[in-house]
Amino acid sequence: MAVLGSSSSLLKLFLVASLIQVSLGSSRFFQVSLATRRLSELVQDQTQLLKYHNGPLLSGKIAINLIWYGNFKPSQKAIISDFITSLSSSSPSKTTPPSVATWWKTTEKYYHLSSNKKTSLSLSLGRQILDEKYSLGKSLTTKQIVQLASKGDQKNAINVVLTSADVAVDGFCMNRCGTHGSALASTKTGLIKGSKRSKFAYIWVGNSETQCPGQCAWPFHQPIYGPQSPPLVAPNNDVGLDGMVINLASLLAGTATNPFGNGYFQGPAEAPLEAASACPGIYGKGAYPGYAGDLLQDPSTGASYNANGANGRKYLLPALYDPATSSCSTLV
Structure with a gap:
């Protein structure tokens, strides 16, 4: 089993310039510019980094439904x-360390520190819904993202909307690479009339390969701003999709630990730093602006990675803030 690394006694935060809250009707959104590279360096006292705001964390057996919007190859x-299957592998011992499942275990520490220490989260791959004919067009609003997310199950689920490289989304590449939030479930979910409607969690991530790989697929593409180090080779030989994995992983960690805006975060609720966004640009030990850290390298392809997954996959995953050690924790 891999041993999770950590940063030094002072956490270096690279704050993203634009974090925006959008409210539309009954929905609340946390738009996170997870891969934007307009970053400034800030040294902070880690002991007060992510505060718990006494709200619920995502718990129980949760299915992750994938809603594919646009053109994606098999x-x-x-x-x-x-990647989703790798998060909670039933046989983690069969996966060569360091593993995706080990990376995800850092989120369990948030549950141990919360007000309800008995809660836990178990993730699994749910349904996959295809919208290959662009039912809402190729230019989407945030409201339409929620509309697409509502196609998935609205109970015991995270609905993940994935948009293809030829789809534009409000704010995409300008101030965000993905979004996570929650919305009210429809009345068709079997609730008793007059009872309080529940919420469901959702995530959106876009494929930035043709629109802004320097912002949303770094370090697999040279950044638009900052130090210009050579790009790394993507572990799955797909700059856009490997970049999507990084952003999806970051948003999943935020969804688990701050699903409804009153969990673990730092700063204003409309622009929160969360479990992964508190450690941007860090993928291995020794990371600094423009350098992702000391990573593993596949000798046959030259690809850089830090986690092994299901079916022989390799992934590059972001550091997570470890509340037990008050530091950014990396797999390598």
């Missing part, structure tokens, strides 16, 4: 679905 879908 090989691209497999990269994402294998």
